[in-house]
Ligand SMILES: Cc1ncc(C[n+]2csc(CCOP(=O)(O)OP(=O)(O)O)c2C)c(N)n1
């Protein structure tokens with residue numbers, strides 16, 4: 218089904234901006250989400266050209282989740298997620314060049330080409346980038362443990378998928394977080410699918426926000442396609458957490474437009490289903506409409522913006538392709554903090 | 565000199581490091597109020613309070629992940645496993661989250677953490693509670709693996725492990741906790757990771773051992789001394805990085821090698837040592853290398869079967885004599 222040009226967008230619920238949301242904020246959100254989308258589209262292209270190897274999980278469709286959440290955080294707060302982490306990296310302030318160079322496995326990459334698409338970090342802010350489904354949940358809980366131990370008021374946001382929500386260690390972490398009142402916000406990015414498995418085929422009770430109930434963790438379901446709603450709810454959660462009222466669970470309803478990873482043709486769902494979400498709930502299109510309707514920017518202004526983002530991403534792609542690969546000597550560095558331990562005999 | 569048990573040595577190591585570094589804390593099942601399932605953390609709750617001595621629910625995967633996350637967040641956790649058998653629930657975090665993160669992050673995210681607890685065969689507890697994991701962890705780049713025998717080594721190596729900026733798997737032995745050793749009172753009692761120790765010098769054969777196999781090696785060496793065989797015993801102390809120099813130097817002198825371990829033979833520590841010696845000191849060998857290990861079976865419960873599943877002093881002595889062409 219070809220994409221219709223004049224699609225009918227569902228207007229964002231609140232026609233009037235909430236008092237605390239400035240037009241400037243809307244604009245920033247727009248740029249940040251668009252940056253992620255254009256980045257991911259380019260990553261998809263580079264993957265198709267064979268410039269990116271292995272697994273590559275795109276975030277297209279889910280941009281409002283990290284953008285809204287990140288905007289509610291302050292310096293010192295931390296974020297952790299699974300392998301679908303490009304958007305989280307960009308949102309944490311990593312440069313598109315360095316993230317793209319990591320995807321192409323180059324030494325200029327954020328992990329010097331040794332992590333790849335799934336393993337990227339921003340020290341003090343974003344803690345990865347983890348490939349074992351669910352493992353980031355105790356890890357994020359541990360980051361929160363460290364903050365509580367240190368007696369500061371920092372908050373950790375731990376993201377995971379609807380599929381990851383079924384892992385046993387998630388419940389182990391919930392229990393300890395609740396027992397020790399840790400300042401952690403669990404954000405389930407419910408994009409309806411875990412690879413090819415629809416939520417209804419994997420999950421006895423689909424209201425994932427209720428998953429914390431057994432531990433007394435408050436849960437809330439949020440429209441994860443509405444960046445303003447995400448911001449509003451997360452801000453409230455963050456303030457509660459800072460006051461020692463964590464942990465908190467948020468289920469953000471979202472959708473990924475692309476396959477699970479680049480190798481997935483997504484045969485397990487209909488094209489119509491995807492198009493319907495794109496047409497009706499797209500976080501960027503809806504925000505764009507709000508901005509234009511508010512009169513803050515014209516469609517023309519935003520187009521220009523898009524163009525400048527595209528060119529920034531093209532530069533990043535160029536950079537990522539032109540940069541050198543890591544020196545072979547990098548093979549055996551960073552295994553231990555003191556690399557004299559490394560046995561180079563069999564290199 | 566003072567007398568101290570391995571149990572106390574481990575506790576003292578933790579207490580001393582916790583006094584020195586406020587980021588060091590202990591977590592695990594029964595470590596606080598119960599004072600440790602094997603009473604290793606005796607007194608720590610009283611001194612350091614429940615903020616730094618943390619009882620966890622029975623959730624190895626969960627609390628190990630929390631420990632690793634806390635390490636990412638700047639703390640230096642000591643994660644106690646009630647025994648290493650249960651760490652299999654958590655081995656994903658030990659390997660995938662702790663050992664690999666520094667590398668995956670291009671050096672950005674260090675994980676200073678100690679995973680410790682009793683390892684190896686215990687007594688009459690059956691297959692699921694009686695197993696040596698040394699070779700499992702020694703296989704993993706990014707981990708250091710330590711397994712001491714004496715109280716002095718236990719203390720010095722645990723202190724070194726806590727100070728180490730990398731993930732360290734610290735394998736203790738339940739049956740050694742009550743063993744008492746003389747320990748010199750020195751200012752600096754750190755023992756560096758990665759260094760073996762010649763616990764007995766000799767010239768006819770090299771025997772490598774670690775943890776509970778060291779005293780058995782010593783007994784066997786006493787037995788064969790009557791036959792005029794002089795055994796050099798190396799306590800490996802660290803399994804990874806293995807002190808291959810100390811082994812090679814010794815084999816070049818004795819020209820014979822017997823390796824001991826309680827773990828299974830297949831792909832074990834002995835196989836690794838044999839490969840190192842064959843590739844670097846082949847010409848020095850006057851006899852085939854022998855490995856005495858636990859038998860490749862799940863640990864049986866029956867006393868007699870358990871006995872023959874584990875390396876015994878007699879067998880060790882016989883093997884030494886055979887390699888040295890002597891009969892007992
Ligand atoms: C422990 C583990 N099991 C299986 C996999 C393979 N795997 C990778 S992603 C994935 C689906 C996860 O889905 P979800 O949690 O919903 O996250 P999403 O991909 O939708 O973001 C699976 C099964 C894995 N990486 N780790």
Ligand SMILES: [Mg+2]
Pocket residue numbers: 378379380406407408409410411412
């Ligand atoms: Mg999903």
